[in-house]
Amino acid sequence: MNQNMDRRTFLSYLGTGAAALAAASAGLGTLEGKASAMSPTADHLFGYRTNQVSGYFDPIEPSKADELILPNGFKYDVVAAFDDIINEAGEKFGQGSDYNAFFPINGSNVHGLLVNNHEYTNIFGLGPIVGGKMSQDQLEKNLYYQGMSVIEVLRDESGVWQMDTSSKYARRINGFTTFEFTGPANRSSALNHASTAQGTFANCSGGVTFWNTVLSCEENFSETAEASKLPSTHYGWVVEIDPFDGSFLKKHTALGRFNHENTAMGLTKDRRIVVYMGDDKKDACVYKYISNGKYVPEQGRSNSALLTDGTLYVANLKNGKWIPVTYEALSKVLASEKFKAPAGVKGSREELMKQYQSQADVVTNCHEAALMLGGMPTDRPEDIEISPFDNTVFICHTNNDAHGNIHGHITRIFETDNDLGSLEFDFEIFAAGGRQSGFSSPDNLAFDSRGNLWVVTDISSSSTNQGVYTAFMNNGLFVIPTAGPSKGAAMQFASGPKDCELTGPFFTPDERTLFLSVQHPGENTTDLSKPTSLWPHREGDSKARCAVVAISGFRFN
Secondary structure (H helix, E strand, O other): OOOOOOHHHHHHHOOOOHHHHHHHOOOOOOOOHHHHHOOOOOOOOOOOOOOOOOEOOOOOOOOOOOOOEOOOOOEEEEEEEOOOEOOOOOOEOOOOEEEEEEEEOOOOOOEEEEEEEEOOOOHHHHOOOHHHOOOHHHHHHHHHHOEEEEEEEEEOOOOOEEEOOOOOOOEEEOOOOEEEEEOOOOOOHHHOOOOEEEOOOOEEEEEEOOOOOEEEEEOOOHHHHHHOOOOHHHOOOEEEEEOOEEEEEEEEHHHOOOOEEEEEEEEOOOOEEEEEEEEOOEEEOEEEEEEEEEOOHHHHHHHHHHHOOEEEEEEEOOOOEEEEOOHHHHHHHHHOOOOOOOOOOOOOHHHHHHHOOOHHHHHHOHHHHHHHOOOOOEEOEEEEEEOOOOOOEEEEEOOEHHHOEOOOEEEEEEEHHHOOOOOEEEEEEEEEOEOOOOEOOEEEEEEOOOOOEEEEEOOOOOOOOOHHHHHHOOOEEEEEOOOOOOOOOOEEEEEOOOOOEEEEEEEOOOOOEEEEEEEOOOOOOOOOOOOOOOOOOOOOOOOOOOEEEEEEOOEOO
């Protein structure tokens, strides 16, 4: 960071807004006004002409405290915590709070629906698991407390955010909810000819669509599916729900089945839908899906059909190409007598030819198909976001100790001709984790309207405050400018309580509120009488509770 710059106001440095950002980006030239949003991105609700900045704060220092620590002048309200009642039916807020998405009601910045993902359960929800096998009651709780919550939230006259439990929209979506399959695997032998699936779980991050629905990603699904004796191939998909319509529930098989982290939706120059996705495991790939049809705003939610008919691609960073993940392409690869299965793929050529008989088989066993086609294994690609200013694509590669990438990095992709529909790209390492940057293991991302990147970290609870992770202390939230003298320099905005990771940052359209999840505080607890965290420190409480909070205190020039 430029040492001559006032730390308090570093976020306001981009005073010329998007034009300064675009001018600083690699070789893209200066973009002005609306042109700075050449391809609008579905994950950003703010207006491009607000010329506001979500900032002006004194960066905090790392902390080991069992508290959610914010800069001076900021506060948080716990909007919903694990096991809170969310509606008149008595349904309860789930566990493992992750992704957030806010949908204004009647255009309001202080009243809307908040969608929250629930990734997994732990000892605070299930109790101790005896002998490594869940009881029937624990199995049911495991399915119930995962999935998603839709809650109605509002900020009252005193400035406090809270739930409206009388909401007609508030509901749980979980491991018992019926979903409809779409796309090439629907009714196929790969799914045991099923057209529906029981439930969604392991819901990590997600994204919003141009037609105001939510895409939620099933990540580490295998353990829950096996424990509940559910078909494994029914999970690991991107699901779509409508916050305002509880009957709209889809699993889109055209987007592939793997350990999905999130989605980032944009448009090609010719108005087709693009969805970027990461596969959150070691030596896994980065994907994008391009629809065959074009997006028509006037058709509203009917545009969801674009997610059923298109082409899935996998990235090869070595040659800067997007490779089609199709049955036709894979058949040609397997037809060669010189074929040799790459690392990460098991089976002989004959066995693989028998396994892959259709596009349904390709999308259902997507990771292995992508590797055979030349997809490049990377270092746990988690959140992906499209810059709403210059169309570059940011990817959090969280870490991969097998590659010696201990602290992870953020990759920035430049699509050829600045077109998200391009099949060729270049890239850079935008920021690298480590002592020099002050953060480790980047995970979820969000942009503000000045182009600053908000980054939460995911140092595993087993490693936090130990060894080479000691200096970073608890996981946190950082702000990184994407242009100007401080481009790539991280400033810490928040520090989470013990054993937690912070997840799902999402701004209201006016950027005066930031929703953020505090996931798995006290995760290292093995004895409920000795919890390692008691956050959010509710009076009389004896357990830690994950929660979504609303952070306020942002002011603008």
